[in-house]
Structures are given as structure tokens and as C-alpha cells.
Amino acid sequence: MLACSTFNLRATATAANPDISEPEPQPKVRKLKGSPQLNRWYRARALRSGHKLERPSHRTGALEVNHLVQRAGESLSLESTATVSDSGHEVEVTTSVKPIYMVSDGTGWTVEHSVNAALGQFEHCLVDRVCPVNTHLFSGAAKEGAMLVYTLADPYMAESAKQACKLWGMPSTDILGPITESIAAHLGVSPSGLPRGASGRNFPLSDEYFRRIEAVEFTIKQDDGALPQNLCKADIVLTGVSRTGKTPLSIYLAQKGYKVANVPIVKGVALPKGLFEVDPEKVFGLTINPLVLQTIRKARAKSLGFSKEARSNYSEMDYVRQELEFARRVFAQNPVWPVIEVTEKAIEETAAVILRLYHDRKHKCSMPGISKRY
Numbered sequence: 001m002l003a004c005s006t007f008n009l010r011a012t013a014t015a016a017n018p019d020i021s022e023p024e025p026q027p028k029v030r031k032l033k034g035s036p037q038l039n040r041w042y043r044a045r046a047l048r049s050g051h052k053l054e055r056p057s058h059r060t061g062a063l064e065v066n067h068l069v070q071r072a073g074e075s076l077s078l079e080s081t082a083t084v085s086d087s088g089h090e091v092e093v094t095t096s097v098k099p100i101y102m103v104s105d106g107t108g109w110t111v112e113h114s115v116n117a118a119l120g121q122f123e124h125c126l127v128d129r130v131c132p133v134n135t136h137l138f139s140g141a142a143k144e145g146a147m148l149v150y151t152l153a154d155p156y157m158a159e160s161a162k163q164a165c166k167l168w169g170m171p172s173t174d175i176l177g178p179i180t181e182s183i184a185a186h187l188g189v190s191p192s193g194l195p196r197g198a199s200g201r202n203f204p205l206s207d208e209y210f211r212r213i214e215a216v217e218f219t220i221k222q223d224d225g226a227l228p229q230n231l232c233k234a235d236i237v238l239t240g241v242s243r244t245g246k247t248p249l250s251i252y253l254a255q256k257g258y259k260v261a262n263v264p265i266v267k268g269v270a271l272p273k274g275l276f277e278v279d280p281e282k283v284f285g286l287t288i289n290p291l292v293l294q295t296i297r298k299a300r301a302k303s304l305g306f307s308k309e310a311r312s313n314y315s316e317m318d319y320v321r322q323e324l325e326f327a328r329r330v331f332a333q334n335p336v337w338p339v340i341e342v343t344e345k346a347i348e349e350t351a352a353v354i355l356r357l358y359h360d361r362k363h364k365c366s367m368p369g370i371s372k373r374y
Helices: 036-048 109-128 154-167 175-188 205-219 228-233 246-253 290-303 308-315 317-333 347-362
Strands: 004-012 053-056 062-068 079-085 087-097 098-106 133-136 146-153 172-174 235-240 260-264 283-288 339-341
Touching: 062 154, 098 109, 109 133, 109 146, 109 283, 146 154, 154 172, 154 175, 172 175, 205 246, 205 260, 228 260, 235 246, 246 260, 283 317, 283 347, 290 308, 290 317, 308 317, 339 347
Parallel strands: 098 133, 098 146, 146 172, 235 260, 235 283, 283 339
Antiparallel strands: 004 087, 053 062, 062 079, 079 087
16 A cells, blocks of 8 residues: 555534634635546646645545655654645644655666656556655665666676665666666677667767757747748647647757748637648647646736736637637648647657657558548
């Protein structure tokens, strides 16, 4: 079991003791709207990001989850607290936070992304059972009974980590070792055993490297509809309403060597002519669920300090639906453009769909069983 909760019941009895003042009324908890699937998606993203989470409880009342995590070097209190109001009583729930420590002899990119990908398979537990997980890229795990995940290219260091965890009674997982051994057996070649950036792995800069640099520079200049005259030079053109993830998706694709331009669709604003003059097989439309889009836009408007009037024009549901409908009509007028649903998709997932379609079209591959919307 990931959850380990201790309940401390605190009842207020003002009738027995009139000197006890009435507790201050609790602020009204904002209730999530939409389907249970969308609510779970929202709570999971908030919980894994370490944000304060408010949601209805299974009982009458409200459940509030807070992460109380201190960094190494302090007296760590890895707990999350929740308060449940039920029939005049308040129940405080203390839930242990399960720490996962990650050790790498390189950049840490592999182990961090592997752990995050694996945690995505446990969102139902992390949310519904209120058992948050915190990941760390520093040492000091043994005394807290944490789990250790490591990606050590040097087999001697990996073996030392394994033996140390065994000695301390800590659960551990070697992510890099098994797959490296399998590839080595498949290729019939021994691995170098050197981490990225090691002195023995200084390779000359290749044409591929400079191609990626050029793609990133091009993509940054073409962000948010800038320089529409250069759309014909792009490998991929993304278009969609504001906050559908066009910019981060563009940068991700650019790092893979693709020149990407993105064009925003704004209700009542004419799209650049160049968008309809480029090869339509290079253009990809992005759409999103209106409830999710409204939530994202409200947070964005608040962070930018928009006035109340500006927020209403940007994040109110009527305007959100109208703008999505405007984008839908644009997509319908250009049936060659694939339309990708980005709700609940990670950037990597959306990019994988785009690249699959891009290369299938480039090589004139048939795409049986693939619909208009992805």
C-alpha cells in the first residue's frame, strides 16, 4: 500500500462550554466541473506538480491536500495533510509522502524522465488515495526508507549502488543496466561504460548537431505567428487557439531537428495568407477540450495580471467555446490538415503523432485506420 494515514479527530463542543468561540467559517472550496476523467486529469497534474489541491471528498465536505516537503539537510517531514469536514466535525488526515531518490553519473535526464513516465501509470492511486510522491536528485535516502532509482553507466558504480542498497535494506531499481546489457548482446559489442559528458566521450560536432541548432533558431523566430513570410521554409506548421501548447511543442520538435512555425487562431482575426499557400501536408491543427482550456487560460490570465474585463474576454466559457468553434470551421475548410486533440496528451505524445503523420506523408505511405482527428 502506498498510502499510510493517521487520523486525528478534533470535535468542537460549544454547547458544553460556551466560552469556546465558534470556529471561523471555512472558505468555500471551488468545485471542479466536467467529467470525472477531466477532474482526475486536473487533480493528477496539480498533485504531481506539488501544487495545493482542493477537491470534493467522498463524504460531505471538502478535502484539501498540501505538500509539506523540506529539502535535504533539514529535519525532513515528508507528509501531506488533509482536512475533512463532516457533520460539524473536522478530521485531520496525515498522509506519508513516498520519496523516490534518483542517482545518475550523467545529466540525470534519463532517470528523471523514466521515473516520471512510470509515475504516470499510478495517477489513479496518487489522486484517489491521496498518497503523493516526491522525487529528488540528491542523496540522503537511506534514513528515510525511500526507494532508490539509478542510471549509472559505469558497471562498477552500478554494482556498488546495488550492494549498498542491499546492505541498507533499501529497495532499488537499475534503469540503465538491463537495457544496456540487452543491446550489447543484440549488437555483439561491449558498452563503453562512460556517462554522457565524460572526458572519453568527446565527439566532433556533426552536421546533425548544426541542423538542430538551425532548427531551434528558426523556430524561436517563427513563434506565435511572427514572420509569416517564412512559413514556406518550415518543415512543420502548427496552428490552433491560444494555450493549446503550440510553443512548447514547436521547441520540442525543433530540438529533434525540424524547423517549426506556429500560427495562433484568434476569433475575429484574419489568418495570414501564407498559412493557406504552404504545402497543406505540412500544416497540423491543434484542439483541446473547452473545460481544460478554460482552466489553463484562467491560470495564465491570473499570472499575467490581466484585468477582470480582459480575463472575461479570454477565459470565459462562452468566449472559449466560440473561439474553438471558429478554429473548427477553419480546420473544416482545410480538410488536408490533420487535427490533433491535445487534451490529456503530453508534449511527447502529441509530437509522436505529428512526426508519424509527417513521415508517412513524406514517404507517401498509406495510413489505414487513421481518422481525421487524432
